[in-house]
Amino acid sequence: MxxxxxxxxxxxxxxxxxxxxxxxxxxxxxxxxxxxxxxxxxxxxxxxxxxxxxxxxxxxxxxxxxxxxxxxxxxxxxxxxxxxxxxxxxxxxxxxxxxxxxxxxxxxxxxxxxxxxxxxxxxxxxxxxxxxxxxxxxxxxxxxxPDDPDAYRELVRLLLSTGDVAAAQAVAERLGERVQPAQGAAEDDGDALVAADRLREQAAAVFVEMGRWWAQHGDERAAERAFAQARSASPADPEALIAEATFLEARRKYADARERYLRLLAQRPESPEVIAALARVALAEGDVEAVTAHARKLLALAANLEPSDGASGDREDERRDVSVALLRVAVPLLGAHRSADAQLALEGALRLYPDHPELSFYRALALVQRGRPHEGALAFEAVERSLRARGEDPPSPAFLGIEPDALLLDAQVQSALARGRAGEAPESTRRLRALFAEHPAEEGVALALLEAFDRAGKASEAEQVLAASVRAHPDAGALLYPLGSAQDRAGMRQKALSTMRKVLAVQPQHAGALNYIGYTLTEQGKLADLREAEDLLARAVELRPDDGAIADSYGFCLLKLGRASEALAELRRADRLTPRDPVILSHLGDALLAAGKKEEALSAFRRALALLLPGSKRRPLAAEAQAMIDPPDRADRDGPRVRAEIEKKLKALAP
Structure with a gap:
């Protein structure tokens, strides 16, 4: 121009x-x-x-x-x-x-x-x-x-910053009213058409800003209306589509979010960012197979790129975008225990950036989860050596924005946990004690130490160590969740519940504490407890929509509240996110029974019981948790009590 x-x-x-x-x-x-x-x-x-x-x-x-x-x-x-x-x-x-x-x-x-x-x-x-x-x-x-959109947009931003949202909305709508007349008047005038298109695009951008403001301030209906106005102004505008899709995804309206992302993908069929977003939505819905399919698409894009030469050379932006997308898909796949698929995605990214510490770290996690703890421990130690050799020079490019010191500490913790899983319990405990002494206020280190003690059958000793650390560091709120987890594992349920409430007092968005309290209240079963649990667990699901344990807790709560249809949908999602979990299968069976699906319920109970019988190939939950530094948000219920409950249910349903 x-x-x-x-x-x-x-x-x-x-x-x-x-x-x-x-x-x-x-x-x-x-x-x-x-x-x-x-x-x-x-x-x-x-x-x-x-x-x-x-x-x-x-x-x-x-x-x-x-x-x-x-x-x-x-x-x-x-x-x-x-x-x-x-x-x-x-x-x-x-x-x-x-x-x-x-x-x-x-x-x-x-x-x-x-x-x-x-x-x-x-x-x-x-x-x-x-x-x-x-x-x-x-x-x-x-x-x-009146047909120049810049002043409208600046005025809307100014009014929003001063809190005059009604005036901002009026200005945005005034701009929106200029779009159709400008388009009609342009006809075959090239310059006028360009100006009209710019007016349309900027009107959409202004309504997107209004939508984001309403969303941030909790008015969902006003946000939906603003995003609809953006769509009306410019139906194919990519920024409007991605803003609305992100909003819908945050509100757990996954089908609508997926539709917006697919429209965006039609415009950008090889956009790693959009493919990763579709994978994220699929995972939140529990459709792990779709996540894997999206990962394969990203791998195909990666295969068409040459490895990085260490400089920002030809197609460097493409390499970085594809690698970030592969990593963002791999991490939730690890959480869904699809570590083989996660490893493939990570190795695709590592081909583009060989030995990159962030990518290598998550590949090591995949190795541990796949039952290769010794190999994983060596991989974590290689990451540690690489980071130390870099000194103050951070890994480049940065993918998830992890600070080098934090990544180094995570690698040390995971290496110690992997050693324990490989049968080197004394060495694992020694390393974790040393790390805890050096980092007494780090939640991840404290949780790892708890896992090491618990694996050795010393949960009570872990509770004493963590309680002493809380007394020594009263301002370290990050120690409360590990302490509550230790109290739970040591059988001190009331103390654990009290401690978890303290966690929420200092960290209201702690998904683990929300889940623990919500599940505990659900088990108690009183109506007032269930209502509180529903609120807590809904917040936990919003924070971690791809967590099968949290989805299970929420579904179980809905079932106890008598909302069988909603419970069944959430528990099916939990089963897809965390397959082969006897507790989830037991709750799913209860929901199927409540929905009048007796044969499906029997199948779910039998699958759960088969996993609990001697000789089951299922890995223990604690081992899965320690592989991810994501300890269970509630007590380990995978044992005789769960088996007895399932056997009782099957007996009651027997003809």
């Missing part, structure tokens, strides 16, 4: 050099200074030469030359409000705000209704925390140029 306008103006300037200056054509503002057509003004041919040179310099990021050329242009046309505004825009980009102010004052003295000058003056007022002045300037810009 800039080059086309510049070429047209250059031809005009050359054509005018042989005759007297005449009124110039319409001049369109460039860059951020405006977007609508200005009234015709007298601008001399010599001024145009300097103006065009300024545009070329500005496009080349040579702001000093651009400013000099504009000052030369103003020598010939000192009364051009437009040139003063364009110069002000360049000066703002140079952070010369006082000089820009002077140019804008000149522009507005020459033309009090000059829209671009009001727009820039409003932005300066915002930067100076002068909201009333900014508001007046933005409103004046809108009145001067």
């Amino acid at each position: 800039i080059l086309r306008s510049a070429a047209a103006l250059l031809l005009l300037a050359l054509g005018c050099t042989h005759r007297a200056a005449a009124p110039g054509p319409t001049v369109q503002a460039e860059g951020d200074s405006g977007g609508a057509r200005e009234p015709q003004r007298y601008i001399s041919a010599r001024a145009y030469h300097h103006y065009l040179d300024s545009l070329l310099a500005k496009n080349a990021d040579d702001l000093v030359t651009a400013a000099e050329e504009l000052r030369e242009a103003l020598l010939y046309d000192p009364e051009s409000a437009y040139l003063h505004a364009v110069l002000a825009d360049v000066l703002i980009k140079q952070s010369r705000i006082a000089d820009a102010d002077a140019e804008l004052a000149s522009a507005l003295s020459l033309d009090p209704r000059h829209g671009p000058a009001h727009l820039l003056s409003g932005r300066i007022a915002v930067s100076r925390n002068q909201p009333m002045q900014a508001r007046d300037h933005f409103q004046a810009a809108i009145e001067a140029q």
